[in-house]
Amino acid sequence: MTSGLWETVLRGVWVTVQLLVFSALLGGVVAFVVGIARIHRRRSVRFLAGCYTEVFRGTSALVMIFWVYFVLPPAFGWQLVPMWAGTLALGLTYGAYGTEIVRGALNAVEPAQGEGGIALGFTPWQRMRLILLPQAVPEMIPSFGNLLIELLKGTALVSVMGMGDLAFSGNLVRLALQESAEIYSYILVIYFVIAFLLTRLMRGLEKRLKAGVA
Amino acid sequence: MTWDWDAVRDFLPHLWDGLLVTLQVLVLGSLISFTLGLVWALLMRTPTRWVRWPVEAVTEFVRDTPLLVQLFFLFYVLPEWGIAASALTTGVVAIGLHYSTYTMQVYRAGIEAVPPGQWEAATALSLPVRRTWTAVILPQAVRRVVPALGNYVIAMLKDTPLLMTITVLEMLGEARLFSQEHFQFTEPLTVIGVAFVLISFPASLLVRALERRLAS
Known part of the structure; x- marks a missing residue:
């Protein structure tokens, strides 16, 4: 492989990393907002949040990307820049998976903790922010770590729409070299390295958060 | 926003064709992943690390890299190595292999959940190793993991559209073909989006019911 081709691959890595960060941020916001809405006091809010989760988890991420x-x-009547279209589709889909993680962790907090907040006259928002979330968030980290790996694998889907991410750069190099085993092996290894780094990062984060609670 | 019911009607026959291919991929892919996952899980129980480490490394690698790139790898590299397979076969093998690395973890958890007394009883009866597995451990382990396996079948359903990229005409492939021929994107893409929800939502309800039944 020539250095020019490696440059293509590196540009692909950069696009993949950007897409991963943006859609993880959007997905995180969606997961927390909808996840908290799923344990709201009002039935209608819970129902709407449940509908969101089922619809976005129910369709395939690739179908969602095509749709966007x-x-x-x-x-x-508006056209999105490819990066934002990809971010939107991935963030909304993987965020829907995240809502289940948030809901599960919030439900797993001892009920007495919330009752203690009521007894102290906290508002619902104060209870969420000061009592429930600090205890629930560290429990979410391992599941979010797995979801982040799934999201990384999901970013490869945008290459189908011609966006120049890592998987797409692999296709370009294959066409240039007329040879596929080598380049696809490299691409797979690069994805694996990114996934490995993400796992390490999440493990460090979990340690720090758990230390904060205990 | 315009919605054309005629386009929906014209697309329906293609939807059925695509659905058949999707279901075919799903059934064959599930069979491969269930069998291969069990093989991985059993290999991980062998006493020698010279078997466990390579199996662990390979499955970890397959699990943490995108199915899409694995599909490209098999689709373009296998012919270079002189192995000719149809796009559908390649896709089924890729998806089955990818998900076997997930079902393997499910089986592992199921095997570990079998109470130690069962192993001890098998030893006390001096059952041979094979009988211990086939008559005592696996029947209990597999029963426990059926709902978890069901979840992965649903996840696999949502990954079948990836086969479109290697020319398999499953639901999304049919929708794209129809869109390009008729210049109507909204209707076919929305119809298959709805179709996916209509299949996967009842399926996930079924899995949840199974879970409750096993838990009680």
Whole structure:
């Protein structure tokens, strides 16, 4: 492989990392907002949040990406930059998986903790922010770590729409070299290294958060 | 936003064709992943680390890299190595292999959940190793993990559209073909999006019911 081709691959790595960070941020916001809504006092809020989760978990991420690229622009008259279209589709889909993690961890907090907050006259928002979340968040980290790996693998899907991520750069190099075993092996190894680094990062984060609670 | 019911009607026959291919991939992929996952899980129980380490490394690698790139790898590299397989076969093998690295963990948890007394009883009866596994451990382990395996079948369903990228005409492939021929993107893509929810939501309810039944 020539240095020019390696440059293509490196640019692909950069796009993949950007997409991963943006969609993880969007997905995280979605997971917390909808996840907290799923244990709201009002039935209607819980129902709507449940519908969101089921619809976005129910469809395939690739179908969602196609939808955002091809149906949204003519339907609403605006066109998204590929990076934002990819971020939107991935963030909304993987965020829906995250809502289950948030809901599960919040439900696992001892009920007496919330009752203690009521006894002290905390508002619901104070209870959430000061009592429930600090105890629930460290428990979410391992599951979020797994979801982050799934998201990393999901970012490869945007290459189907011609966005120049790592998987797409692999296709370009294959066309240039007329040879596939070598380049796809490299691409797989690069993905594996990124996944490995993410696992390490999440493990460190878990340690720090757990130390904060105990 | 315009919605054309005629386009939906025209697309329906293609939807059925795609659905059949999707279900075919799902059934064959599940069979491969269930069998291969059990093989990995059993290999991880062998006493020698010279078997466990390579199995662990390979499955970890497959689990942490994108299915899409694995599909490309098999689709473009196998012919270079002189192995000719249809796109559908390649796709089924790739998806089955990928998910076997997940089902392997499910089986592992199921095997570890079998109470130690069962192993001890098998030893006390001096059952041979094979009989211990086939008559005592596996029947109990597999029963426990059926709902978890069901969850992975649903996850696999949602990954079947990836096969479109290697020219398999499953639901999304049919939708894209139809869109390009008729210049109508909204209807076919929305219809298959709804179709996915209509299949996977009842399926996940079924899995949850199974879970409750096993728990009680």
